[in-house]
Amino acid sequence: MTVLKVGTRGSALAMAQCGALAERFDAEVALVPITTQGDTDRSSLQQIGGTGVFVSALRDALLDGRVDVAVHSLKDLPTTPAPGIELVAVSKREDARDALCARDGLAFADLPQGARVGTGSPRRMAQLRVARPDLEVVDIRGNVPTRLARAQGDDADLDAVVLALAGLKRLGLDDRATDILSLVDFPTAPGQGALAVEIRDGDGATRAAVVKTDHAATRAAVDAERRVLAGLEAGCSAPVAAHAEVADGMLFLTGIAYATDGSTRLSASHAFTLDSTKPADLAEAARDVAERAVAELLEGGAADLVHEARA
Template sequence: MSALRVGTRGSALALAQTTALAARFAGEVEIVEITTQGDVDRAPLAQIGGTGVFTSALREALLADEVDVIVHSMKDLPTAPHPGIVLAAVAKREDARDALCARDGLGFDDLPEGAKVGTGSPRRAAQLRRVRPDLDVVDIRGNVETRLARAQGPDADLDAVVLALAGLTRLGRTDAVTEVLSLGRFPTAPAQGALAVETRDGDAASIRAVAKADHAVTRACADAERLVLAGLEAGCSAPIAASAQVDDGMLFLTATVYALDGSKHLTASHAYTLDGQSGPELSEAAMDVAGRAVRELVDAGAMELDAA
């Protein structure tokens, strides 16, 4: 039997997380590196169109039978289904929180007035401006090490950068973290910290090979978060946060939409009581809480707010 060809971006983070996840797939695997638009275009995500810039090339390779499965950071995955492709597995989520990586070991509240903080995420930028309007938020791109060097390298030109804790953990770079940011002040992007595995629709062998990597609770929580994005007709780079969790027999979801300048935000929180944790019930719970959150946010003016 030939090895399962696993497609992934070629960044250090993508390779690290894909290699670790592929160890859970059945049989032998071969990692195949694929270059995406987001890897070569350094323009701001909002400018090049955040949706699909890290995933389209992977999906093209999958449909062309150049690989058997593809692995994404799930927060980069467009919410709309792609013809001929199915979501075969969602791996158990790492800590979804954001992390501050600052010079001189500074925490967020210790940053001086006017400090330069780098991020490539409109959601993080809006949150930073909301909590600390005095900060100079700088748009940055690049891999994890490039971003860290902007704040902690010998030629640093920023006071801090904000990155996903999950990525730093997978790269073994939690030493760079000077504060893990609380979900209360900095709720995270939909599906942040989760990995998604896609296969061709009908490819039973590949679907079976990755089945053990699927984590039902993570899938339901990520689905609920991403259904908020879909319901608000927003892309994966929109200034929207959504956090879901299953606890004490309930699925909880909190979603927040921000004005780009951080001046305003709207939040909705909902819960669904579970009888168990079967896949169908978790899926129903995800759709229910997301639907209610979207209706509340839309009624409150969210469709105008995220473009402010």
Template sequence: MSAPIAAAGAPALALAQTRALAARFSVEVEIVEITTQGDTDRSSLQQIGGTGVFVSALRDALLDGRVDVAVHSMKDLPTADAPGIELAAVAKREDSRDALCARDGLSFAELPDGAKVGTGSPRRAAQLRVARPDLEVVDIRGNVPTRLARAQGDAETGEGADLDAVVLALAGLKRLGLEGAATDILDLVDFPTAPAQGALAVEIRMDDAAARSAVAKTDHASTRAAVAAERRVLSGLEAGCAAPLAAHAEVADGMLFLTAIAYAPDGSRKLAASHAYTLDSTKPAELQAAAVDVGDRAVADLMEAGAAELIR
């Protein structure tokens, strides 16, 4: 069996992560490049809507039979179920932290007052403003090399930089072999990441048994549970992937832990909730029950504190 696999557009990161994951499927694959709105539109995520802009074209290709499997960065997936589509696997998460990529090897603490830091993420922008109100946060778009060049210049000449630093997902840098560009790794205490950041989602057509079997061994139960808890917060607050919302969960020491933080876009306020669930086992059903429990409790706390209005 040869199963066409859809990559999330032509950018190098989408292809790199799709090829790496597809190599673990139990069948030979053909990579099909599909360009999404998020790949071509350089407007801010808030302007183009955020939710689904990196996903819709792949799902269309899946439903009309051009491909049998679609691979996504899971943080880009809308939280609502897509008719006719099944989440067949969630691959083991790469390091979910954010990375600072600055000029001259500067760490976050070493950035000078008034330094210009680029990001296209409202969540990262709010966190930067909370941690360093003196910084000038600049909205940027583009692929990873383009954004890196804004801070560190052309890869060969070092010329062309117009920012002091950019913030990118460490997982993406690693998948592209560019982790050496990171000058500081931002800790999860002050910079918790977007729901499902660092995880890859594998979608198939509903009830496609052959595709499900082909991708089954890439599913990682603990990662699936952690990102389910994080995305429960996203859906509970009715927030899109462009909302200034962080949620990070992990399974460790027989427990599932979740911390979620909602930010005012200008960094003036934040609201946090943390919960844990003691696991009786690591069976998928138990893990998913834990994800629902901690996610719902975090949502209840945040809603009561006014988070839904804050992030909007």
């Protein structure tokens, strides 16, 4: 049997989530760790740009044949299609919420005045400042264990860090969460909690081996979310949140743009009644709700917020 070479970032989280997904492929697989710019450059995401820094090296490996499949955290995937590459599957989403991991078991509301909270995400920075202007938000980078140690290690220098709950669960570290942050106050990054499976265009054999991992409802939801990013011309590191879900015969979407300092928050929520859950109907729903949300956000001045965040 031909072994399918599956490319992934080499972090413990990336290897764990890719390995779990690859078990469902209809092929024998070998994981191939690939080092990306985001793994070696410890500058803040705002400084290095964010867009593509965790993806480009994997795509290069796919195009030059070193791997047959590339698996990404979908929230890292640029919204612009890559020539020669097909997004063949989007995995069923894990819990999309963010988690607070604090010292002494503290919940978010119980953090003391002026508490130091770490995150490398401009979106999370803005949300923390909206919810608790008194907090000192600290820009941090590193893998999940490294960031956890900043708040819960022997030499901790922070009161808390904010991480994706999905990543904690995939590493078996969800018991380190001291509070789960609601999607109402902390809507997440487009695609958070889902994985993207990419192959080379025209590779029918590989497509047949991996396409079963595509989850139609998740794909529609993240398509709507990513269309908000694209419509605002915002990158993966922009202070933009979007969360969509398919439920009760409808597709619901909320998109939010923030000023990084937390001073401004623009929100738009829309829904589409589904005729069916066929891929074409789901795709139409994703386009419709995203277009309406983007139009409302742009009318409210979201483009200015995105531009200011880049400056």
